[in-house]
Amino acid sequence: MAEIKTIGVLTSGGDAPGMNAAIRAVTRAAIFQGWKVYGIYRGYEGLINGYIKELSTESVSNTIQRGGTILKTARSDEFRTDEGMNKAYENMKKFGIDALIVIGGNGSLSGAQRLAREHDVTVIGLPGTIDNDLYGTDSTIGYDTALNTIVDCVDKIRDTATSHDRIFFVEVMGRDAGFLAQNSAIAAGAEAAIIPEDKTDVDQLAHYIERGIRKSKNSSIVIVSEKDGGAMHYAERVRTEYPQFDVRVSILGHLQRGGRPSAFDRILASRLGVAAIEALKEGQRNVMIGVKNDEIVYVPITKAVKIDKPIGQELLDVMDTLSI
Ligand code: F6P
Numbered sequence: 001m002a003e004i005k006t007i008g009v010l011t012s013g014g015d016a017p018g019m020n021a022a023i024r025a026v027t028r029a030a031i032f033q034g035w036k037v038y039g040i041y042r043g044y045e046g047l048i049n050g051y052i053k054e055l056s057t058e059s060v061s062n063t064i065q066r067g068g069t070i071l072k073t074a075r076s077d078e079f080r081t082d083e084g085m086n087k088a089y090e091n092m093k094k095f096g097i098d099a100l101i102v103i104g105g106n107g108s109l110s111g112a113q114r115l116a117r118e119h120d121v122t123v124i125g126l127p128g129t130i131d132n133d134l135y136g137t138d139s140t141i142g143y144d145t146a147l148n149t150i151v152d153c154v155d156k157i158r159d160t161a162t163s164h165d166r167i168f169f170v171e172v173m174g175r176d177a178g179f180l181a182q183n184s185a186i187a188a189g190a191e192a193a194i195i196p197e198d199k200t201d202v203d204q205l206a207h208y209i210e211r212g213i214r215k216s217k218n219s220s221i222v223i224v225s226e227k228d229g230g231a232m233h234y235a236e237r238v239r240t241e242y243p244q245f246d247v248r249v250s251i252l253g254h255l256q257r258g259g260r261p262s263a264f265d266r267i268l269a270s271r272l273g274v275a276a277i278e279a280l281k282e283g284q285r286n287v288m289i290g291v292k293n294d295e296i297v298y299v300p301i302t303k304a305v306k307i308d309k310p311i312g313q314e315l316l317d318v319m320d321t322l323s324i
Contacts, residue, residue, distance in 0.1 A: 005035055007036075007277075009039060009040065011043060011069040012044055012103070015142075016128045016140070016257065017262070018265030018266060021064045022141055024060035025276075028057055038054055039055040040071065042072045042073065045076045045078065047087075048087045048088045069103075092119075099124065104126075105129030108128075109127075113305065125289070125301050125304065126272050127141060127272070136288065137292065139268060142265060145261045147187070158189075161219045165219050167220050169250070171250070173256050180225075181224065182197075184223055188223070190223045190323070191208060192220075194208075194225060197310070198316065222234065231251060271291065288301050
């Protein structure tokens with residue numbers, strides 16, 4: 001592989017707290033090597049349209065504590081087309097970008113993989129998504145902050161749920177994955193979590209209601225993943241099947257993606273950003289940098305995006321045991 005002198009960095013897909021810490025780490029670690037760094041704005045849209053500016057160490061000052069992404073982000077439909085991808089590749093050549101670092105979730109890393117395959121360019125992925133759904137890494141940048149935000153909100157909802165003797169269905173993000181739902185339910189002491197990974201034939205709602213009635217609980221919190229109709233669906237079911245309960249729904253929405261990144265996410269993003277540059281120095285290409293058992297790992301992007309990351313049975317058991 002040709003020697004690397006210039007890299008590009010972009011954020012793509014849903015923003016996640018800690019993305020700025022990752023941009024900062026990538027930029028500073030690359031400059032430390034004597035490389036030139038281009039910031040690409042609005043994700044792949046910026047690569048297609050040439051919204052590209054050189055970054056210096058100062059460009060990323062005072063950003064580690066900020067949520068969102070200073071490079072902005074987008075979900076690019078054009079990049080999915082051959083024409084869009086060709087334009088992106090042409091801009092990489094025009095700016096002399098030898099390797100592209102993509103910070104994003106499943107869709108963004110799938111795009112990076114396609115670019116690498118079709119144009120033989122070097123890409124490195126950093127897992128940046130609140131969903132924590134990338135295979136091969138214990139955590140993704142933004143997940144910890146979002147989890148803490150949810151727990152904070154649920155603690156508040158608990159006060160009003162208890163005061164009014166109500167059942168609250170709280171819907172959280174996560175796309176197809178239940179990590180945010182399952183772990184926020186454990187951390188907030190919720191009565192149940194309804195997640196897409198639970199594939200048993202047991203009706204999760206009926207199971208929870210029966211338990212609640214057995215305990216004669218008057219109020220409770222059920223965390224529901226956004227998939228398959230989310231909280232509204234379950235609230236409607238309770239209203240028709242168990243009309244004796246007073247039910248409310250709270251959809252937390254995009255507030256889960258905002259806010260200052262937690263210390264955990266800042267450290268994770270800083271480690272992954274520095275490791276991305278190390279990986280390039282070692283001649284790695286088309287891998288996602290992850291952390292497993294606190295060690296940096298390289299995961300082929302094909303695996304990171306294609307294999308489903310399982311939720312451990314132990315977590316399901318903890319929830320089940322503690323919500324009796
Ligand atoms: O992937 C991050 C995420 O926040 C998902 O949890 C959610 O389903 C989706 O993005 C929402 O996307 P948008 O902000 O484009 O509506």
